[in-house]
Amino acid sequence: MSELASKLLWPLSRLGEGFELLLATTSLSQRLVRLPNPDARLPIVPEEMFRAWLVRTADQLQLETLEVETTYRELEDFLRRSPPALLRVAHPDGLAFVLLARTSRGKAVVIDVLGIRRTLPLRGLAGLLTAKLEERHKPVVDRMMESVTGSERRRARVRRVLMTERLGVVRVVRAILLRDTVRSAWWGLVHRSPVPLRLASFLTAHAAEYALLLLSWFTIGRALLEDRLTAGAVVTWGLLLLTTVPVRMLVTDLGGRLMLEAGLLFKRRILEGGLRLLTDEIRTQGAGQMLGRVMEANLIETLAQSGGVLALTTVIELAGLLFIIARGAAPLTQFLALVLTLALAALLGKRLYVALGSLSDTRLELTHETVEQMVGHRTRLIEERPDRWHTREDDLLDRYLASMKTADCRAARLLMLIPRGWLIVAIVALTPFILDANGSFDTTAISVGAAFLGMRVFAQGTSSAVHLVLAAVAWKRIGPIFRAATRDAQAPTCELWQEDLPMDRPRVKSTSAVVLQAHDLVFRYRELGRPLLNGASLTVRDGDRILLEGPSGGGKSTFLSLLMGFRDPQSGLLLLEGWDRHAIGLERWRQKVVAAPQFHENRIFAESLAFNLLLGRAWPPSPDDLRAARNICAELGLGPLLKRMPSGMDQLVGEIGWQLSHGEQSRIFIARALLQSARMMVLDESFGALDPETMRRALRCVLDRAPALIVIAHP
Structure with a gap:
């Protein structure tokens, strides 16, 4: 290892110190805190210690971390896009990290172990990260290079091409990308993002373009009014107009960048909010209604961005219009006309909002009905009378067309x-001044110009108003998702003690320790309805194996949803390791209590088998994660399935991949829950699709591995 590389590598034992220095060079976190280094005395392997420390640190600083891998071929481009990031590097002494602060113009700024910022070429940094890998392939490439002639520059380029061909798809670097969490206050998040700078640049450029436009017409107008229309005036006018062309190109580019940054921030917020919606908030919504929400989210992003940009430019141009009106022949009259026009626009905008709201409701209802009918098409063909197949659709289409007609009008x-209307009112207001033979021709001409300029401003303003009204209508459905992103944003933080060790590690605990305690829980679906659960109590200790039986509709799954934190009881006490859910936080609660819900509430995603098994663990998976998944699959009797799959754990499954039987899916759901290594596990009718022999095998695996277990079943 070179001397430079050794100065750039931070050992795990000093990562807290390095993380502080990295944050000091970025705008990620505004919280100045002292970060502890990972404690090497804890009885866990470095990989697990690092991940536990990273989770705690990210929660404390309200950051998001994303672990990704890149290949040899994509490394330089990845380094260009990834900062700030922790780059993991294999080291003889254990885990080591390169702290990448930022990149610019082919240069990378990294922080060495002395706390000094070093600037390196991106290619040089990539070479340091891949030096050990390239060293193993150097003899083969050297033999191939013996027949290459030419300059040293050409030989170096050929060497890079050969090395890339040999190592192109090899994964060389695993990085932890650091980003602001979208769960923090929205305006603070916007303030720390590039959006304010993009917005200021865009407004400045547009103001410059508008000033050049006004100046060009002022120049030619003044020359005409003063009867001094010379070649120089015409040339000056033309040059000013030509200057607006590159400025307009700059405005367009800056506007696109602004919309891209704002759209990315908005999408991250909506995604986070969607993941934090409570079960009861989406339980009664079908696929069509969820699709409608997705459509509304796309709509609000597009319309709010385009309408917002137009509105900002309209404000700038409106200020310029007021400036010109003040220098005209009838400033007061035109100002009153302007106020009257704005008031009329506000009234028409309100009426449009009501019409578009009705149209949006009908469109979403039609979308929901269409999707539901597509899903249940075979059932309709068999069960429903043919003369009634399209009655509902025809009624919805008639309502939709009527609503669209009203909104369009x-x-x-x-x-x-x-x-x-503004143009007519403004010209009519100027009629006395135009007919006045003693009036000033110059000021009257300025007022006439203001009338026509105002028509341009209002045309742009009404277009932006339509976009903003559409966005406001969509916001009624997207707003709750947007606000849901801040739930549990203030998660409790604590030091990394024995309680935070991975669950598949041995614990120093008494077998009689209480894991979960429920006392006199009461739950009803309607506020004044009959309680489905009334005085339900349960105590679960380490090592307990509890069978919960009852008839259908008796409240077993509802009781499970309370234990999992999916619903809140109306009264009673529910504690996990002595803490209630609001004190421990919903995320941490669900890390310690996991469940395999009923078959119709669980899902196999169209991804690899490994992805479906390891949903509750970090991604991409470590070799230990994959090994644990294979072992549990073998214990559950899924070994023959893995052997049949051509790609093994990387085989694509789900609707567009390898088709799994109900029994295989049930065991994957069980394995998914076991691999989360929680304190308590709940299985809701998970063995119903298994034959007796497979059920005994799966039950033995669960009994051997689950620290505490509740099984819900029919009598």
């Missing part, structure tokens, strides 16, 4: 009436 009034 109101939008047309806003778009057509306001700009032209």
